Amino acid sequence: MDGIHDLGGTQGFGRIDIEADEPVFHHPWQRTSFALMMATQIVMRSHNTDEYRHAIERMHPAHYLLCDYYERVLTGTVSLLLEKGHLSREDLEQRAGGVFELAGPVADRPMADLTPQPEARFSVGDRVRVLTISPSGHIRAPKFCRGHEGTVIHRAPKFRFPDTSAHGGELRKEHTYHVEFASKDLWSDSDAANDSVIVDLWDSYLEASS
């Protein structure tokens, strides 16, 4: 999904300030929001992590950008609890005394048609290119690297493939690779000759490049 969540390289943001001695949670509700996120996935098994991440991606961009992280956590979690029929919106809103802002719906055709890659196709040192795909559902290849060439510097173990896992598709596992991109290849205005960005990418996001 080419949504607001895929922030890498977006311009216009300002300074980043570090809070000294920041607590784990600033407010008790944040602790509860985190615990609800964990309990609904691990105890209730209402939904998996990929569905959860995608529910947050489906939030309205203005709500997503302006709210606290733990409000995104709660919004993604509640949206899935309602979509899966575990709770009713009427009951929740009556209890809360007001309207819940929720994630938008899943796209009709959320998954790109990517060939499963159960065996590792690439090795350290290989040059690869990220496919120029833009599915409307969950995908963990950031936009900023799609279509770009990089070098495999590490092959990680197999992990469940998020694009299908988030949408009730075929459960499959694939290796991910740490692919190093030269910063000056990713950003035409970069003057950093030696800097690079390493992105962890699933096998079926990639194709061989000469």
Place this chain on the structure above:
Amino acid sequence: MSEETDRNTRPKASIEQRVVATKEALIDAGRITEADLDQFAHMAQDWRPENGAKVVARAWTDPDFRARLLEDATSACAEMGYAGPQGEYIVALEDTPDRHNVIVCTQCSCTAWPVLGLPPDWYKSPAYRARVVREPRRVLREMGLQLSNEVAIRVWETSAETRYMVIPLRPEGTQSLTEDALANLVSREALIGVALANPPTR
């Protein structure tokens, strides 16, 4: 008035009200218990950057451990008792005099919970997630870390399942310090790569 129009004109529930309503609805339905929530809240308090700092201090002082950490950080961290959710596959990134490592999750806010803790607000901010992949040197300088132009910056994007921790350079003048004292020099920010390990205080 349609249902949607009606919704748009009714007051929004505050985040505190929404959290309480969700929690109580799930507990009343018998789907989760207070004890479940307490368990996860306590886990969150146990995932601390002090854990990662101890891993770094051991790597600085024990060459065999350092080798194991660089080869298989998941096992090396588990050896010290640091394992669990978001720590299933940890990779340690060692800084050198000519290469600096920094971590970001551009698509959400993933960190290696068992060794870094839950992410701090600056790491979760849209500004950090958007900017550090594109202009890391400027971002680090603004955050108080001035790197020489000779030092190459590697930005590690952690949106997939690998979780990283940085092993910063061991500060000068720390040869006589104990492992515990060394660990006190390593902040959460150093473990993510937006700061260096602190110099020893005299």
